[in-house]
Amino acid sequence: MTRQSPKVAAAILHIALPVPVRRHFDYLTPHRQSEATLQVGMRVRVPFGRQKQCIGMIIGQSNTSLVSSDKLKPIAAVLDQQPLFDLEHLKLLRWASDYYHYPLGELIFSTLPGLLKQGKPAIRSTYTVWKLTARAHDEKNSLSARAFKQQRLVKLLAEAHSGLSEQQLNLVIDDWRAPLKTLITKGWVERNESTTEIPASGNSQTIQLNPEQHHAVEVIRNNPGMNNRFLLDGITGSGKTEVYLEAIRETLKQGNQAVILVPEIGLTPQLIARFQQRIHARMVVLHSGLSDGERLDAWIEARDGIANIILGTRSAIWTPLHKPGLFIIDEEHDASYKQQESFRYSARDIAILRANNAGVPVVLGSATPSLETLHSVNIERMQRIPLLQRAEKATIPEFRIVDMRGQKLTGALSEKLINGISKVLGENKQVLLYLNRRGYSPVLMCHSCGWIGKCNRCDIAYTVHKLDHTFICHHCGTGQKLPGHCPDCNDSNLVNIGYGTERLTEVLRDIFPTARILRIDRDSTRRKGTMEKYLDSIHAGEVDILVGTQMLSKGHHFPGITLVGIIDADQGLYSSDFRAAERMAQAIIQVSGRAGRANDAGTVMIQTHFPEHPLLTALVNHDYNTFARMLLEERKSTNLPPYSCLALLRAEAFEQKLPMVFLNQARALLSDNNSGIEVFGPFPAPVEKRSGKYRYQLLVQSNNRLILQKVLLDWSRKLDDLKEGKKIRWSLDVDPQEML
Numbered sequence: 140m141t142r143q144s145p146k147v148a149a150a151i152l153h154i155a156l157p158v159p160v161r162r163h164f165d166y167l168t169p170h171r172q173s174e175a176t177l178q179v180g181m182r183v184r185v186p187f188g189r190q191k192q193c194i195g196m197i198i199g200q201s202n203t204s205l206v207s208s209d210k211l212k213p214i215a216a217v218l219d220q221q222p223l224f225d226l227e228h229l230k231l232l233r234w235a236s237d238y239y240h241y242p243l244g245e246l247i248f249s250t251l252p253g254l255l256k257q258g259k260p261a262i263r264s265t266y267t268v269w270k271l272t273a274r275a276h277d278e279k280n281s282l283s284a285r286a287f288k289q290q291r292l293v294k295l296l297a298e299a300h301s302g303l304s305e306q307q308l309n310l311v312i313d314d315w316r317a318p319l320k321t322l323i324t325k326g327w328v329e330r331n332e333s334t335t336e337i338p339a340s341g342n343s344q345t346i347q348l349n350p351e352q353h354h355a356v357e358v359i360r361n362n363p364g365m366n367n368r369f370l371l372d373g374i375t376g377s378g379k380t381e382v383y384l385e386a387i388r389e390t391l392k393q394g395n396q397a398v399i400l401v402p403e404i405g406l407t408p409q410l411i412a413r414f415q416q417r418i419h420a421r422m423v424v425l426h427s428g429l430s431d432g433e434r435l436d437a438w439i440e441a442r443d444g445i446a447n448i449i450l451g452t453r454s455a456i457w458t459p460l461h462k463p464g465l466f467i468i469d470e471e472h473d474a475s476y477k478q479q480e481s482f483r484y485s486a487r488d489i490a491i492l493r494a495n496n497a498g499v500p501v502v503l504g505s506a507t508p509s510l511e512t513l514h515s516v517n518i519e520r521m522q523r524i525p526l527l528q529r530a531e532k533a534t535i536p537e538f539r540i541v542d543m544r545g546q547k548l549t550g551a552l553s554e555k556l557i558n559g560i561s562k563v564l565g566e567n568k569q570v571l572l573y574l575n576r577r578g579y580s581p582v583l584m585c586h587s588c589g590w591i592g593k594c595n596r597c598d599i600a601y602t603v604h605k606l607d608h609t610f611i612c613h614h615c616g617t618g619q620k621l622p623g624h625c626p627d628c629n630d631s632n633l634v635n636i637g638y639g640t641e642r643l644t645e646v647l648r649d650i651f652p653t654a655r656i657l658r659i660d661r662d663s664t665r666r667k668g669t670m671e672k673y674l675d676s677i678h679a680g681e682v683d684i685l686v687g688t689q690m691l692s693k694g695h696h697f698p699g700i701t702l703v704g705i706i707d708a709d710q711g712l713y714s715s716d717f718r719a720a721e722r723m724a725q726a727i728i729q730v731s732g733r734a735g736r737a738n739d740a741g742t743v744m745i746q747t748h749f750p751e752h753p754l755l756t757a758l759v760n761h762d763y764n765t766f767a768r769m770l771l772e773e774r775k776s777t778n779l780p781p782y783s784c785l786a787l788l789r790a791e792a793f794e795q796k797l798p799m800v801f802l803n804q805a806r807a808l809l810s811d812n813n814s815g816i817e818v819f820g821p822f823p824a825p826v827e828k829r830s831g832k833y834r835y836q837l838l839v840q841s842n843n844r845l846i847l848q849k850v851l852l853d854w855s856r857k858l859d860d861l862k863e864g865k866k867i868r869w870s871l872d873v874d875p876q877e878m879l
Contacts, residue, residue, distance in 0.1 A: 150213065152177065153199035154185060155244035157256070159668040161859060163243070164195070165204040167213040180222025180229060180758040183214045184258065194218070194258045196247055198229065215511065218258055223251070224442065224459035231493065232457075238848065240871050241482050246547070249482050250457035252435040262703065263436050268331045269319065270302035275327035287317040291326070293804040298415060302331065307411075314668065345417075348385065352378050355524045356385045359500050362522070367494060370471075370516055371504040373526030374535065375732020379504045380410075381468050382526070384417050391420055391447050395464020395499070398449045400456060400486055402473035404428050405697040409674070409695070410450060425451035425458060428667070430634075453478060453486040456493070467493045471503035471512060472725050485874060506732060506763070507725035510774065513767050514781040536703070536734040536741030542750045550646030551638040553671050556704050556744050557650060558839070564654060564683055568739065569699040571685045572643065573730040574706040577660040578602035579642045580635035583610055585625035587632055592622070603635055604662070605642070617829040643706065644686050651684065659687040659745040692730040703734040705745040712752055714824060716878055724758055724766055780874075784847045786839045787875040788858075791832040792867040798835040806837055808857045816847040825878060832868070836878075 153163040166185050168177065179197050187193035192215055204211060232250065236243040248256050275293060282290055292315055296303060308315045322328040348356065359369055359382075373379045387397040394656045401410060404426045414422055423437035423446040437458075440446040444461030446450060451458070453476055468476070468487050476486040487503070492502035503512055503521075515521040519833060529535060541555050549557060551574070560570050580603045583592040593613035603621065611618035624631045635642065644658045657673060664670045670690075676682050677697055685691065685700070711723025728747065734741030747755060750784035757766035775782050788805055790798035802821035809818055816839045824834040841847035855871055 151201045151204050151211070152183075152197050153201065154183060154195040154214070155198045156185070156187060156193055156195040157244050157248035158187075158193075159242055159850050161240075161242050161244060161856065162353050163198060164339055165201075165206055165211055167211050169213040169215075177217065177224050179226065180219075180224055182218040182223065182255070182258065184216040184218060184554075186212050194248075194256065195244065197224075197245070198247075209223070219261060223255065223261060227496070228459045231489075234492070235484060236491065237852070238853055239482065239484055246482055247368065250454070252438045253431045253681060255438075260436075261435070261439060263439050264432050265332060266304050268302040268304050269296065269308070269328055270331060271296045272327055272329050274325075275322070278327070281778065286318070286321075288312075288314065289322060292322065293319050296328065299300045312671070345385075345388075348381060349378070349528065350772045351526050351528055352382050352385070355382045356389070356621040358522070358524050359502060360389055362500070366522070367498070367500040368491060368515070368521040368525045369500060369502045370508055370512055370521050371502050371526065372508055372523050373504065373506060374529065375506045375729065376529040377506070377526035378529075379469070379506075379526060380413060381500070383469070383504065384414070386465060386467070386500070387448060388418060391418070393464060395841065396441070396444065396447055396449065396460050397465040397467065398455070398458075398460070398463065398490070399451075399467045399469065400476070400490060401450070401452060402470050402475045403690075404452060411547040414448065414450070420447040422448040422450060425449065425455035427452070456486040456489045463493065463497045464499050466490045466501040468503045470505055471731075472505045472507050472509040474609050474722065474876050477874075479877055481870075483870065483872045483875075485876075488874070497870050507728045508767070510721055510767060510771055511781045513764075514771065517771075526762070536731060536743050538731070538743045538745065540750045540755065540759055541744050541746045543748050544750075549650060551643055551706050551746075552646065552650070552704075553746055556746060557741065558610070559702055559704070559744055560651070560684065563702040564651065566701070568701040568703065569677070569680075569683060569685065569697065570702045571687070571691065571700050571730070571733050572706060574638065574640050574643055574728075575688045575710070575726065576637075576639045576707075577641070577662055577688055578611070578613070578639035579605040579645075580637045580639055582636040583621070584634055584636055585628060585630055585632065585748065586634050588625060588628040590625050590627040596828070597826065598828040599826060602639065604644075613824060638706070640688060641684050647684055647686065654683040654843075655681060656684045656686065657682045659685065659690055661688070661690070689726055691732075691733065692726055695733060697733050700733050701739045701741050703731050703741070703743045704875045705730065705743065708745045708747045708755065708843070708867050709749060712749055712754065717774070717777075718876070720754055721767075721770055724754065724763065727758055728763055778842070783842050784844045785841050785875055786847060786851055787878070788837040788839070788869065788870040789834065789872065790821075790836075790867050790869040791829075791834040793832055795833040797863065797867050798833055798869075801861065801869060802835055802837045804861055804863055805854075805858055808854060808861075809839070809850070813850050815843055816841045816850055858875070 150168045152166050152168060154166050155163050177197060179708055180200060181197050183195055183197060185619050232247055233243060236246050271293065282293065291312060295312060319328060352635055355371060371379055371382060383399065390397045411424065423440050424577040425434065425437050437446065439714050441449045442459040442461060449455060449458055468490050478484050490500050501800045512521065516523045541553050543553060546553050563570050577871070582600045583603050584590065592610055593599060594601055594615065594617060596617055597612050597614045599612060599614055601618065602613050603610045608621050609618045610621055619636040622633070626635060640658050640660050644656055647656050657676065659673055664673065677685060680699060708727060711719040722784055736741055745755065749755065754766055754769065757769065774780065788802065790801050792798050799821055806821065818838065821835045824836050827834055839847065851871070851873065
């Protein structure tokens with residue numbers, strides 16, 4: 140990594156500390172410490188308040204301080220021999236602190252690996268790499284067919300050539316230790332210890348791109364400089380990943396690094412396997428499922444240029460890079476790219492900024508682009524690259540609307556959908572049923588008196604989980620055992636209202652008793668490695684009917700599925716959230732894309748009580764772009780994003796009146812001289828009570844982002860000084876994606 144950090148020439152150091160204060164703190168250079176050895180980006184240990192010591196980072200220097208010299212304290216220790224990152228990365232962090240109005244010290248340390256936050260040295264671990272021996276290559280055909288896990292492990296190690304580390308094995312295979320031990324005893328596997336760079340893994344296979352894919356790669360390759368923002372707008376199954384792979388290959392040829400963001404951990408194992416099959420390069424993975432040591436190792440390898448490919452979820456965008464060459468945001472429309480707690484940043488927007496600063500391409504891929512991205516295309520801030528054909532000669536599925544009005548239902552299933560499932564099962568094909576509601580049922584009610592089981596901390600109905608015999612609040616996570624009778628009238632006639640994936644699975648087992656049914660949601664895949672195991676079962680043809688939530692709508696390739704059923708398409712059509720229709724359409728299109736991805740034609744059946752709704756009509760005609768244009772016109776007429784900019788001030792407290800008092804004071808701080816902004820509220824959050832706290836909001840809107848930022852800068856400083864703000868918890872969310 141190129142070090143640009145200047146040496147600190149003065150005795151006063153500006154230190155950023157991980158505390159909720161929007162300023163730095165001044166300290167003196169210790170007497171025995173040479174000033175020439177101190178650089179911006181180094182961590183230091185300093186005395187702070189009642190804490191004996193606190194870890195901070197040098198962010199600047201000065202000859203003077205607003206604090207009198209007799210009150211300044213020297214730093215206690217310098218923790219690094221060189222900066223953790225260069226000035227360009229610190230500049231990015233400063234920009235994010237200013238834009239999102241979040242304290243710089245807290246921001247810096249929120250982006251560091253856990254061990255660095257604790258003051259541990261920035262050094263890599265010793266690696267154990269497992270490799271096949273020559274004996275394994277000679278005798279691998281003698282392995283018993285029943286030794287499935289051993290066979291899979293041998294296959295993975297053979298494909299890796301240079302071996303696999305423990306981190307890599309954890310990502311691509313579950314329960315690998317026992318079969319590995321057996322293979323070691325046989326003399327088929329050996330271990331190698333390394334304190335240096337892990338060799339690149341994977342193959343260097345290429346496939347023949349179709350004309351659309353080839354054109355996409357050429358456009359990305361031949362547009363250097365500032366004209367480097369691309370929307371890869373490809374229908375589901377059009378081979379966007381192949382375009383990513385070829386673009387990455389071109390980037391690596393130039394000696395540069397590629398960053399690929401995915402919306403959730405569940406998508407990383409299949410991408411890792413895909414990349415290892417196709418590209419011979421050192422790849423690291425960054426997500427919340429790593430141990431502290433694994434995360435630090437990956438972070439250092441990315442920073443120092445040891446890793447060629449960085450694959451990760453949202454937080455990976457803050458990883459410092461040695462020589463960035465390409466940024467890819469897969470499923471760019473996904474709401475999970477926006478952090479919803481503490482530091483509320485958008486990883487998609489930060490990726491675009493980093494690519495722009497580095498003068499390298501950024502590719503946003505989606506079959507259902509966000510309205511913000513499509514607006515950027517419309518005003519020529521981004522270039523659209525269409526992929527309109529499915530790869531490998533697969534056909535686009537046929538959409539059928541199932542009118543639920545007045546129909547006799549079996550559970551949540553219409554007769555037409557049941558018949559469709561029966562037909563597909565008779566052809567020995569697979570079915571996917573999508574219901575984005577986990578649990579058994581969303582409401583438990585007493586048939587006699589109308590009592591409804593509600594969470595006292597959130598004032599929201601509990602969701603019934605029948606298998607665990609509990610009902611749980613999906614907002615705060617609290618729960619209790621299911622009651623045997625009504626706590627109000629003592630009647631035992633308690634009824635479940637509505638359907639979740641657990642109850643839908645129960646109904647399917649009654650209708651199709653011989654079918655092999657698998658449920659995939661957050662509850663069923665909680666244990667590590669379960670998702671990978673389930674995906675293997677689906678690909679092996681061991682599942683007939685797959686029931687799942689939005690976990691199944693993103694990027695999975697299921698060649699055996701020929702029917703997708705959308706159980707409830709109406710949730711997003713009439714909602715107080717202005718983004719609900721957009722997200723409903725994205726979910727329907729994404730999950731529908733799982734059908735007919737191989738040689739067999741696919742069908743998508745959408746159950747709805749509003750079959751003539753124009754938004755559904757547009758989707759059925761495979762016309763997401765028309766759908767998006769309709770929504771953009773609605774947004775324009777109502778002056779909602781992307782035609783305006785929003786900031787949401789949230790406040791919550793256990794005492795109901797305190798948030799309102801604070802927000803009314805906050806509104807008063809926005810003087811009448813702030814032309815160019817509109818203020819709405821305070822008003823209750825859509826979920827007013829959550830985790831025992833009452834929640835209220837104040838919305839600030841402007842047609843000009845620069846005006847809004849100027850107002851927010853002055854406003855956020857004044858908010859810090861409000862006494863009422865000390866009695867509550869409040870946060871400022873710039874470009875909010877969730878209003879809940």
